[in-house]
Amino acid sequence: MTIALPSRPTHVLLDLDGTLTDSAPGVLASLRVAFAEIGLPVPDDEHLRGFVGPPLGLSFHRSGLTHEQAEAAIEVYRREYEGGGMLDNSVFDGVPELLTALADVGVTRVVATAKPQPYAEQVVRHFGLDAYLSGGIAGVFGPAMEGAGNHEGKEKVIARALAASGGDQAGAAAVMVGDREHDVRAAAANGIPTIGVAWGYGSPGELEEAGAAVVVGSAGELRGLLTA
Known part of the structure; x- marks a missing residue:
């Protein structure tokens, strides 16, 4: 409506x-590291851009991650994001x-x-x-x-x-x-x-x-x- x-x-x-x-440059860079570190294929940039805006945990779940994988990915993402990605x-x-x-x-x-x-x-x-x-x-x-x-x-x-x-x-x-x-x-x-x-x-x-x-x-x- x-x-x-x-x-x-x-x-x-x-x-x-x-x-x-x-904010996409820093968000996407942090996501790439998160997927790689938890041992999952890194999605292409078109897919990753869909993470920008919605809640992060929801986006990981929509990408097929289990709860445990999503928790691990969020931990890595935050480390990268707080380490510099936030201001990229x-x-x-x-x-x-x-x-x-x-x-x-x-x-x-x-x-x-x-x-x-x-x-x-x-x-x-x-x-x-x-x-x-x-x-x-x-x-x-x-x-x-x-x-x-x-x-x-x-x-x-x-x-x-x-x-x-x-x-x-x-x-x-x-x-x-x-x-x-x-x-x-x-x-x-x-x-x-x-x-x-x-x-x-x-x-x-x-x-x-x-x-x-x-x-x-x-x-x-x-x-x-x-x-x-």
Whole structure:
């Protein structure tokens, strides 16, 4: 089901990986080491890019790993990611300008991500994106560190972000911005629409099929849509 966009959003929730930052280089490098070290064939990059965004344990299970294999892979992945992969990353063109424009028109800006919150906060701080968020680093919402069998669904992260930022109050008009189907579905579970971004890691048609209200091709187009 597609939820229509409000005419004037008051709260914008932004995904991190694939929406604000291009985290794929560090994520893919860490995944390659994880698969190799636990003795499994390393999938091609097209498959590995599907890991960027959803909860990590869920992605390993979808790749056919047993619970024990997934736990081992997550341990190796974290070692590699924390050792440098996390910051093999960059901010997409136009993102600072987008966040500045949202601030200028009084829109509340928070991050709602499936990346574990400790990682998300480090990435946001490293690139100075906290300066553009409502509440600074307190405007970053993500799940706790996960294992292979436990992860907080993104719908719960979005619910927390909405509650903390006032986006669930009467009169608020909240919008999710993300690049993957789980962004769209988690937002819909909270009764809010999603603007999909085409520069992220979703496959062709993924966002539309999930029910995104609209898909934009650049941060400039997104800025115009949200601040018109």
